Each structure stands twice: as C-alpha cells, then as structure tokens.
Amino acid sequence: MSEQPIIIRRKKKAAKGHHGGAWKIAFADFMTALMALFLVLWVLSNAGKGDKEAIAQYFSTPLLVALAHGDKSSASTSAIPGGGTDPNVSQGERVRKPPRSSRLSSEERRHLQALKQRLEDAVERDPKLRELKQQIAIELSPEGLRVQLLDTDKRPMFELGSAKVAPYMSQLLRTFAPVLNELRNRIQISGHTDSHPYAGGEATYSNWELSADRAKASRQELVAGGLDPDKLLRVSGMSDRIRLRGAGPYDAANRRIEIIVLDSQVAQRILDQDEYGIQAPPGSDHEPVSAPAQTPQ
Structure with a gap:
C-alpha cells in the first residue's frame, strides 16, 4: 500500500511598504509656519506706534499702486474704488466726481x-x-x-x-x-x-x-x-x-x-467753488465777475 504525500500550504505574508517619512516634511512645514507666526506677533507686540502705522499703511496699499510706486498716503484703502453712503466720493482717494444735475428737494x-x-x-x-x-x-x-x-x-x-x-x-x-x-x-x-x-x-x-x-x-x-x-x-x-x-x-x-x-x-x-474741487485762496474776496457781451441791440 502506497503512502500519500503530505502537502503543507503556507501563506506568504506580504511585506509592508516603507512610508518614506512624508509626514515629517509636512510637520516640519507646519512648525516653521507656526514659529514664523509667533515671531511676527512678538515683533508687533514690541513695535512702537509709528512702526505699527507704517505696517498698516503698507498692507492697506493696493497691489497696483505699490507696483507702480504710487503715493501710498493718497491711495484707497480698498481694491474696489468708491463705496460708502455717497457714490460721488471715492473713499481714501478723496476724489469728488462732478455731480450730476441736481434736483430740487x-x-x-x-x-x-x-x-x-x-x-x-x-x-x-x-x-x-x-x-x-x-x-x-x-x-x-x-x-x-x-x-x-x-x-x-x-x-x-x-x-x-x-x-x-x-x-x-x-x-x-x-x-x-x-x-x-x-x-x-x-x-x-x-x-x-x-x-x-x-x-x-x-x-x-x-x-x-x-x-x-x-x-x-x-x-x-x-x-x-x-x-x-x-x-x-x-x-x-x-x-x-x-x-x-x-x-x-x-x-x-x-x-x-x-x-x-x-x-x-x-x-x-x-x-x-467745490463743484470741480477748486477752492478760493485764503483771504481772497469772492466777488461776482462780470463777463463780456456781444450785440448792438
């Protein structure tokens, strides 16, 4: 009588892949940003009033004005001109547009x-x-x-x-x-x-x-x-x-x-004389001016 062979099946365990340490890079970036934030807060807490105003002015300057080296003190605080309750006034730039024909109240x-x-x-x-x-x-x-x-x-x-x-x-x-x-x-x-x-x-x-x-x-x-x-x-x-x-x-x-x-x-x-942004010089008399004419009748 012949003997049957004994077959043993063994499952191979798959080897776990290496994670590569990507999380360490993300964590390092996070810590760097956090440290930069604390550094900025510390600098601001120790800055004087003039420095704070200069920083605020820098961040309130529109990008186009900054790139063109425009006047920061007269630039608008908003990227979108206008706003406010008066549509004739552009806030920040203080430019008064010529008013349209007024209507009587x-x-x-x-x-x-x-x-x-x-x-x-x-x-x-x-x-x-x-x-x-x-x-x-x-x-x-x-x-x-x-x-x-x-x-x-x-x-x-x-x-x-x-x-x-x-x-x-x-x-x-x-x-x-x-x-x-x-x-x-x-x-x-x-x-x-x-x-x-x-x-x-x-x-x-x-x-x-x-x-x-x-x-x-x-x-x-x-x-x-x-x-x-x-x-x-x-x-x-x-x-x-x-x-x-x-x-x-x-x-x-x-x-x-x-x-x-x-x-x-x-x-x-x-x-x-504000309709076109013109103001009379200080101390000058605002007298009516008689203009010329043209007709023999």
Whole structure:
C-alpha cells in the first residue's frame, strides 16, 4: 500500500511598504509656519506706534499702486474704488466726481413754486405790467427759480445798443424786488444779447460789455426797489453765448435778463467753488465777475 504525500500550504505574508517619512516634511512645514507666526506677533507686540502705522499703511496699499510706486498716503484703502453712503466720493482717494444735475428737494420746490405764484400775481395786479406778460417767463429749473425778461422788437427792455433801462422794465424790476426778498435764497443775474455784432468790433465795446452792463443796470434797479444787496451772489454778462431755447441767433428774445433764485445747495457750491474741487485762496474776496457781451441791440 502506497503512502500519500503530505502537502503543507503556507501563506506568504506580504511585506509592508516603507512610508518614506512624508509626514515629517509636512510637520516640519507646519512648525516653521507656526514659529514664523509667533515671531511676527512678538515683533508687533514690541513695535512702537509709528512702526505699527507704517505696517498698516503698507498692507492697506493696493497691489497696483505699490507696483507702480504710487503715493501710498493718497491711495484707497480698498481694491474696489468708491463705496460708502455717497457714490460721488471715492473713499481714501478723496476724489469728488462732478455731480450730476441736481434736483430740487421737495421743500425747496414748494417754496420756489410759491414764490413763482407771488411774482405772477404781482404782474397781474398791475395793469401796466400785465401788458408785459408775454415777455416774462418764470419756471423751475435744477438751479432754482428762473425768471427771464425778454426783449421784443416792438417793446425792448433797454434802449437800442445801450444799458439804459426802459421805464416799464424799471417798474417791473422794482415790483419784483420786495417779492424776491421773501425767501432767503441767493440770487444771480445774467445779461444776454443776440448775435448781431456791435459796431466797432470785439476790440472796443462789444456784446460782452453790453450784456454785462445790462445785468449791472438790472441789479441797480432791483436794489433801488428794495432788494437786499447781500442776497446777490453773482452778476455776469454772457453775450450771445447762450441762446433762448428755440430761438435763432438773431432773434430779439435772445436779448434778455435772466434772474435765478438759486437753490440753497447750488448757491453753496458756487460759494465753495467745490463743484470741480477748486477752492478760493485764503483771504481772497469772492466777488461776482462780470463777463463780456456781444450785440448792438
């Protein structure tokens, strides 16, 4: 009888792979970063006030400004310009954008609308002034209440080619004066002409001088009628540079006096000269400047 062979099966144990020590590198990096953090905290705790401000300024400087070696003191603290409650102001850079056309506040509009009605009533009460209704245009504008006194060929407000006020124009201005005193708003007056060239040309007496003289003559009539002189903010001559809406260059209606009862915010911007970031020099007098003019009518 033959003997069967005995078979012994032995399982081979797989050898464990070597980890390579990668965790040691990660741990070393972590410890290095931690030590750097503690070092920075220790330096900051021992830094003076000036050093801390310099460090804060360094980190608040936008990257583009730093790369271009820009002015850190005037740079914005934000990478995104603007922000804040006022969209016209860019925080940090302190740049004021030119404001858009302002709108009258509801209270200001109400006061100016009431003033418009009182001016119209003053014209209606006087039979002589009532004849001038077609030459008087009163309307609200973004600057305030605009009163325009227009010429016609048949009934000019001034003598031909001069700043001598016609009698009915004088009466009209003196009637308006006490009514304009009712509000505290400042007033500006501008003279306008048509485009007919003045005899003698620009080198002598021109439309610039004529429109300025007519604006000043209107101011004198208003003050003579009782207008508070301190309410006047600006008196100027505009020549033929700003035509009446819808009028041709030689139309008589371009020869006009424009009185604006200014919105309080508009008046303040004129006083501050802040609309374009311009400020008057310290100690200088802010006086109205009369511009030149251009028309013989």
